[in-house]
C-alpha cells in the first residue's frame with residue numbers, strides 16, 4: 001500500500017478548519033471499530049480492516065499463537081491502531097509476543113512497532129535487511145522532501161481542484177477533484193510543521209540525527225544485525 005501518513009495527518013490537522021457546520025461525530029473513533037478478527041486456522045488469526053483502502057490506508061495483521069509465545073506479522077499505520085490490534089490479541093491469549101515480522105517498508109506495516117516494543121519488551125523484530133534500510137530511506141527520509149516541496153504540491157492540488165483537470169489536462173473524476181482540494185488544505189496546515197522542522201535543522205538537530213540514524217542503519221545492515 002502507498003504511504004498515507006503525511007496526507008492523513010494533514011487531513012486530521014485541517015478537520016476543524018474545513019467546511020461549514022459538519023456536526024461533531026458522536027463516534028469518537030469510527031476507524032477503530034471497522035475491523036474484524038478472523039480465525040484462519042487453529043491458533044492463527046487475521047486482524048482484518050473492513051475497508052483497508054479507506055483514508056488512512058491501514059495494513060492488516062496476523063497473529064500466530066504458538067505453544068509458548070506469539071508471532072505478530074505487521075503492525076499497522078499508527079501506534080493508536082496498533083494498540084487496538086494488541087488489545088484484540090490479548091483477548092485471544094495471555095502468551096507474550098516473541099517476534100514481530102515486518103513484511104515490507106510501507107509505513108502501514110511497521111509504524112505500530114513501538115507499541116509491541118512497549119507492551120512486550122522482549123519482542124524481537126524481524127525483517128529483510130533491505131526492508132530495514134528502506135524503512136529509513138523510503139519512509140522517513142522522504143518526509144523532509146515532502147515538506148520542502150509543499151508549496152509546489154499545494155499549488156498543483158489547488159489548481160486541480162479549481163480546474164477539475166490534472167497536469168496533463170485530463171478531466172478528473174469528481175472524487176479525485178474533491179480529494180485534490182482536501183490534500184491542498186491539509187498541505188497548507190503542514191507548512192507549520194515544515195517550518196518547525198527547518199528550525200530544528202538549522203540548529204543542527206534534525207539533519208544530524210537523520211544522517212546518524214542512516215549511518216547506523218547501513219552499518220547494522222552490513223553487519224547482518
Ligand SMILES: [Zn+2]
Nearest residue numbers: 001002104106
Ligand atoms: Zn504495502
